[in-house]
Amino acid sequence: MKLDILAFGVHPDDVELGCAGTLLAAIAEGKKAGIIDLTRGELGTRGTVETRRKEAAAAAAILGVSVRENLGMADGFFQNDESNQRLVIQAIRKYQPDIILANAFSDRHPDHGRSAKLVSDAAFLAGLRKIETADDGKIQPVWKPAYVFHYIQDRFIEPGFVMDITDHIDKKMESVMAYSTQFFNPALDEPQTYISSSQFKESVVARALLLGKRIGVGYGEGFCTEKTIGISSFDGLVKQAT
Numbered sequence: 001m002k003l004d005i006l007a008f009g010v011h012p013d014d015v016e017l018g019c020a021g022t023l024l025a026a027i028a029e030g031k032k033a034g035i036i037d038l039t040r041g042e043l044g045t046r047g048t049v050e051t052r053r054k055e056a057a058a059a060a061a062i063l064g065v066s067v068r069e070n071l072g073m074a075d076g077f078f079q080n081d082e083s084n085q086r087l088v089i090q091a092i093r094k095y096q097p098d099i100i101l102a103n104a105f106s107d108r109h110p111d112h113g114r115s116a117k118l119v120s121d122a123a124f125l126a127g128l129r130k131i132e133t134a135d136d137g138k139i140q141p142v143w144k145p146a147y148v149f150h151y152i153q154d155r156f157i158e159p160g161f162v163m164d165i166t167d168h169i170d171k172k173m174e175s176v177m178a179y180s181t182q183f184f185n186p187a188l189d190e191p192q193t194y195i196s197s198s199q200f201k202e203s204v205v206a207r208a209l210l211l212g213k214r215i216g217v218g219y220g221e222g223f224c225t226e227k228t229i230g231i232s233s234f235d236g237l238v239k240q241a242t
Contacts, residue, residue, distance in 0.1 A: 003066060004097065006035075012070070013056075020059075023063055042075045043075040045190075063171070080121060090134075100119065101148075102149070104157060109154070152207075159224060217238060
């Protein structure tokens with residue numbers, strides 16, 4: 001199955017928080033999108049591996065992605081090494097995305113930055129024909145994505161561009177709140193964490209409002225890129241109110 005967009009997150013819920021609106025907008029345009037989680041989020045204070053698995057599946061159904069996989073790397077301890085790079089290369093070659101979305105290069109959680117570099121490196125290596133990988137015993141063809149974009153997470157990073165997600169903010173937040181053990185849920189008797197307060201939930205919407213305001217729309221998601229973006233027409237630019 002070839003995908004147009006493949007979003008990577010080191011923990012289940014990273015993609016929902018960082019770029020769910022962008023995936024929803026792409027899917028609404030008829031594009032195919034998928035999600036790859038690197039770890040099972042097993043070090044999370046709240047919930048379990050099994051509840052996270054069920055929540056990730058529920059969020060994927062809300063978003064309407066074509067596929068969601070988990071690579072089973074070690075939460076908190078995975079490294080940007082050959083074995084993990086090969087896992088990501090296999091996923092990239094399997095789904096042949098034109099665009100990859102990945103974690104932020106620098107963030108509050110150290111896993112995010114390591115994941116960003118791991119995915120970025122693997123995206124480059126996936127295009128080298130002398131690196132061989134297999135899927136179901138068959139050698140995979142090489143694949144080089146056109147772009148790797150990094151979504152903004154906890155720390156604010158000046159975006160290279162902002163995607164208009166105004167029509168999709170409600171479903172984005174529905175996908176976030178599918179992680180009922182992780183985020184604000186007064187019915188649960190679980191330890192309180194940085195992300196479990198009602199204020200954190202509100203901050204996700206506030207960030208989208210802030211980024212939307214930057215481009216003159218209701219809500220937005222911001223991305224950073226190491227590669228210069230080229231355009232063939234001005235028609236794709238968002239017209240801002242003067």
